[in-house]
Amino acid sequence: MHTPVVGRHQEIARLRAAVLAAQSGAGRFVLVSGPAGIGKSWLADRAAELAAEANMPVARGNAVDDAGMPPLWPWRRAARTVPGLSAALDTVTEPGAAAERRFRMFTEVADALTAAATGPGLLLILEDLHWADPSSLALLGHVAAQTEHAGLLIVATAREPEGDNLLAVQPDWLRLPHAHFLSVPALSEPEVRYWLECHHLPAEYAPRVHARTDGNPLLVRLVIDSDPASSGDPLVEVPGFRRLVLTRLDHLSPEQIDILGTASVLGERIDVDLLVRVYESSRVESPENSSTDHVTAALDAATTAGIVRRFAEGATGFAHALIRDAVYADLAPSRRAALHRAAAVTLAEHRGAGLAGLIATHWRQASACAESSSCLYWSRVAARSARAAAAYAEAIRFGEWAIDAAGSAAQERTELLIDLARDEFAAGRIADSLAHCVRASDLAEQADRPDLLAEAGLVVHGVTTPSVMTQLDALCGRALQRLDPAGHADLIARVLAQRALSAADRGAGAEARRLSEQAMRAAEGSTDPDVALDVIHARHLSLATTEYLDERTVLAARAIEIAVDAEQPLAQLWGYVWTADAALQRGDLPAFDNALDHIELLADRRKLPLARWHLLRLRATRAALVGELDAAIEFDAAAHELAIGIGDYSLAGLHHAFRGMHAVIVGHVDRDAMNEAVAALAFAPKIPIAQLFSPMMRALAGDLDQARALFEPFRSLPDTLEVGPRWSGTVYSVGLVAELLDDADAADRVYRVLAGREHNYSADGTGALICVGSLARVRADNARVAGHLDAAVDLYHLGLTMDTAIGAHPFIALGHLGLARTHLRRGTRPSARVLVPSAERDTDLSAARAAAVRAAAGFRRLRMVHRLRQADDLLAEITAAARTADPLTAREREVHELVAAGATNREIAGRLVLSERTVETHVRHILAKLGVTNRTEIARRAADRPRSG
Structure with a gap:
């Protein structure tokens, strides 16, 4: 109507x-x-x-x-x-x-x-x-x-x-x-009254119609269409919506009602051809004439009754989902199950795997969740189809149906549980995935299937939560005890690689290297590129420090070669990311840029968002390294936006860490940004490199007491931390906080553990978040804070040579700033305040000034205003130190040198052409200014002064 x-x-x-x-x-x-x-x-x-x-x-x-x-x-x-x-x-x-x-x-x-x-x-x-x-x-x-x-x-x-x-x-x-x-709001009572009047119905119905329908247009329409003229009060005759709908069926024959019931099982929209087939197959007796004629007649009658309508795009369906629901609910349970079974069989015969989810749904409804081979088969097919479309929520649902339908067969249930766990892991449901892996491993042992036991231990990976890693290690350990090296070499290699990755993630570097080496040996005869890439990944991560740089470079090249042959773009991406990181550690920017070119090709040709993210992240790293600081921020922002779009919040979290390191370079942190970053990284894994971020930012912001309290648990970490992934970054962070807090003891620990690494640059082999130039400069900063001033000077000069070679302009300026601070400290330390002119002291103060001037010039060119202020303040301090370093006048200094050499007043007067009374006055002033009591003490202290800084 x-x-x-x-x-x-x-x-x-x-x-x-x-x-x-x-x-x-x-x-x-x-x-x-x-x-x-x-x-x-x-x-x-x-x-x-x-x-x-x-x-x-x-x-x-x-x-x-x-x-x-x-x-x-x-x-x-x-x-x-x-x-x-x-x-x-x-x-x-x-x-x-x-x-x-x-x-x-x-x-x-x-x-x-x-x-x-x-x-x-x-x-x-x-x-x-x-x-x-x-x-x-x-x-x-x-x-x-x-x-x-x-x-x-x-x-x-x-x-x-x-x-x-x-x-x-x-x-x-x-x-x-x-x-x-x-x-959309409900209709008001006046609007219901207007509708009634449009159909020439009494307006006095309006209050009661509105009250009983709550102004719902569908219910109002159905009430109006229920022929109120045949009854004094249609609302009394029709107490509820479902009854209201079903009264519309009173004008249809039992066969037509059954056809509509069949249609309700198939859905809200009606595929006439499918309806004919299902209705025909569900009939106990064949009709005298064509089922198509019966279905067409039933749909025509239902259209006339307002139960079915034609939609704008030409489709046929129930006039509303509520009508379909009422018809479906009125079916007898046995008839409903029979229709679902007929629908499943018909769809399987005529539509096939493309509608696997729909077929599985019908079988599940037909079997009432009981064990069913057909429901099991189609649920597995539907799960595979959903998985291929990355629709993991749907894959999980179908996987659960398959398990319900599988019965008690241990082997089959094990396989189904592993598939379900993989889908849950892909969907981010780590706890559910791990729980199903544990169940699958128990069933695999019952079925004597060590291969399935191994597969269960390989599902969850890359998760650093201690409780998760403990369970995964236990699963992999059980698998290794049962796998036969002769028949399961590939699985053994993958399980060993998984355990190596787990060991690396929890900081057990030596164990990770041992396990990854075993995995490499186990995979030597494998022809499966996935196995080879798994063990290469584990081996590379376990060697993520400078002493293994050559081996990691070979592994990266091998990964690229295998990935290209196997057409695995993600593995190819990792090979180039590793190559870029190794190039940074060597200070080989042309090789770094070449790796980035290949990553860009992957991003463009394969349309891989993760490749684009790594490209942006590494461009941000390079820009910060060479002093293009605004560009670094822009690249990082683009990477962050892309990570949010991908939905990978672990990638997004690195944005805050990058901004923190950027703040360290420029010497200033915005408090609002700091609070946001600290809050965001509170959800990061509880590993030292993440936990050090908060004291680092607090110290940089000047909250020194809070920073010291937060830093206390990590001060001795360099002495106990195993060499492995994140070692370099963690040690660097400890040293950086120690420098900000002027913690000599912690700085000394970092200075000592970095010994022998100063000829490399600061990337750590796990994917450079940011590169802070030469490790020589990093080690020099810690030597200066720890008081090893002579060593610091040598290290700063080495770092300046290295950073200049690659054009690391912010770190060249920072190196000059550190060198200036070291020379100033060396020139003004108590042992340098001697009674004779100190060439070394004067040289130190002169060198301090020259280095500070160069630092200021560098910061000015880079528009690093906060660091420039530090350099200017340092220059003022150097000037003041130079003024107070020698309290004697030029003439007093001449007299002082002759006194120290043992000359008498008369001899000094003759040498300097002065009167003895004038010499005596100068000696008296010298004794007072230097705080000594006699000439002998001047001579003794001059003889005792050190001859080097």
């Missing part, structure tokens, strides 16, 4: 404005929400009409209330009318890790829609998002964020209250400046 425009003028006006905005190139995202029956689809249809008036193309898709709905179903429905969208959605099947493939696909979809929206624009309608899968909702958020300046209008509909998936993403949508939220 005709539905008048009642109470929706404001919503239509806002949709019209959105159409006009999109047509002018300003994208809009409109979410139409409200309870079932409120008129969301009706408003979506009005939006389509408005777009048609503006000659704007329309694409539509919808989610369905069916657990078997394939991932991205609304988008794939919409792709039927958008050029290039299907190809973009298929990007997710290309190589790469899950997060990267998903991000690449999201970007391709946004680009395809932007292209389709050129000219008159494009209206994309996505309905019933309360049933949408997480991937569809995440894609919508990405597209909406990326198309603000495209002619794309997105109109989405969703019920309130929304599903869990929708609730999770809505906060992100709220932050979009071009997003508009239309929460």
